[in-house]
Amino acid sequence: MxxxxxxxxxxxxxxxxxxxxxxxxxxxxxxxxxxxxxxxxxxxxxxxxxxxxxxxxxxxxxxxxxxxxxxxxxxxxxxAKPASRPQTLPLLVVLVTGAGLVYGTLDMPNFGDPNAPASVHLSPHYLTNSIEEIDVPNVVTSILASYRGFDTLGETAVVFAAGIGVLMILSGLRHRRRKDEEEEEDA
Amino acid sequence: MKEHHLILRVVTKSLVGTIILFAFYVQFHGDFSPGGGFQAGVIMAVAFILYGIVFGLHEVQRVLPAWVVHKLVALGVLVYAGTGIWNMFLGYEFLHYGSFTPDHMSHGQHSGILYVEAGVGITVTGVMVAIYYAFAGRTPRLGNDDW
Structure with missing residues (x-):
């Protein structure tokens, strides 16, 4: 309650x-x-x-x-810039998408359903065997770092790639701007 | 900027150490309590970002220069993948941590988790601080009323 x-x-x-x-x-x-x-x-x-x-x-x-x-x-x-056009079309798109998402959840198992596919196969294995196999009290850590080590390596690589991407975009612009200024000075 | 925000500067100076300590707690206590490399990395980055916001980018880059941060970004992934490759050299599968202590598999799991979580923490700290540097380095200094 x-x-x-x-x-x-x-x-x-x-x-x-x-x-x-x-x-x-x-x-x-x-x-x-x-x-x-x-x-x-x-x-x-x-x-x-x-x-x-x-x-x-x-x-x-x-x-x-x-x-x-x-x-x-x-x-x-x-x-923010004030909206110049009427907002009916965006509102309609949002409502339809939202309704679609809600409709999609109707097929999902209820919250905490013991017969949900996710809690029938893998979860019981992790919960019953992780103390014996990994011996780490926090099951989340043992799943994240050991059972799902490949996924977490992928996640780390994604964080790495995202960081490098942002750095390249932001620092590349500065380089270009400096080059433009130099060219202007030359001309 | 030097002459005002006295309270902010005093509070920040006393907070930064605590935040870093908490980051290490989250990093190494992740086996027993919520948290791990991702969260610890973010908290560690927050300590430097907070210092940078209050004292200025130049001051924080004296403590943690940008080139070090850029190396950290790659180092974390290398530590993580290196753990896996080390496992392969020991004759087991990639990221099979049990290979560190073949006669007591769960001990090896402990050290393996420690290494990969350290890798995750290093990369996340590096990326967060690097992105902050990249943004803050391009921002003209704003006064309080500009927002």
Whole structure:
């Protein structure tokens, strides 16, 4: 009962935050509200007993991305442009996509369903054997780093590639600009 | 910037050490409690980013120069993949941590998890700080009222 109330409150605050984000046109406020949104999501993950995910969401979503978004605002513009065209078509697209997504979830097993495919085959193996095979109390760690070591190597490589990509885009521009200036000076 | 934000600067100086300590706790206590390389890397990066925001990019780059950060980005992936290749040299499959101590497989798992989580942490710290440097290095300094 308590959990239902907590979930209800968190979800309503999430929706209110989302509407507040849409209504705002000062980007600084939008970024701060997005950080609040992430924090609320992290709390929802805690309510679902997924503390590791909540930890990541709070650190990355509410912490780092806020800083990076502020950095982006500082480089670009402080306010959103007022909409010039009527917003009916975008609204329609969003509503149809949302309805499609909700329709898609109808086929999914209920939350906590013991007969769900995911909790019939692999999960019981991990939960019963990980202490014997890995001997690490936190099963999330033993799945992430050992059973699923290949996936995590891939994830690390993705983080690496994303970082290198951002660096190349941002530093490449500076190089080009400097080269342009030099060419202008020559001419 | 030097003359104001006194409270922010004092609080930041006392917080940065605690944040780094917490990052190490999350990194090495991940076997027993929530957390691991990803979270620890982000927290570690936050310590440097916070220092950079309050004291300026130049000050933080005296502690952690950009070229070191760029090396860290690659080093983490190398540590992770290197662990796997080391396992292969010991005669087992790629990332089969049990090969570190063949007569007691779960001990090897412990060290393997330690190494790969360290790799993840190094890369995540490097990438986060590097992206922050890349953004902050291009930003003209903003006054308080510009936002």
């Amino acid at each position: 308590t959990e239902t109330i907590v979930n209800f409150i968190l979800f309503s605050m999430l929706v209110i935050t989302a509407f507040a984000i849409v209504r705002q046109d000062r980007l600084f406020t939008v970024v701060m509200l997005a950080s609040v949104f992430s924090l609320l999501t992290a709390m929802l993950f805690i309510a679902l007993d997924a503390v590791d995910v909540a930890f990541t969401e709070a650190a990355v979503g509410a912490g780092i991305s806020t800083v990076l978004m502020l950095g982006t605002i500082a480089l670009t513009a402080r306010g």
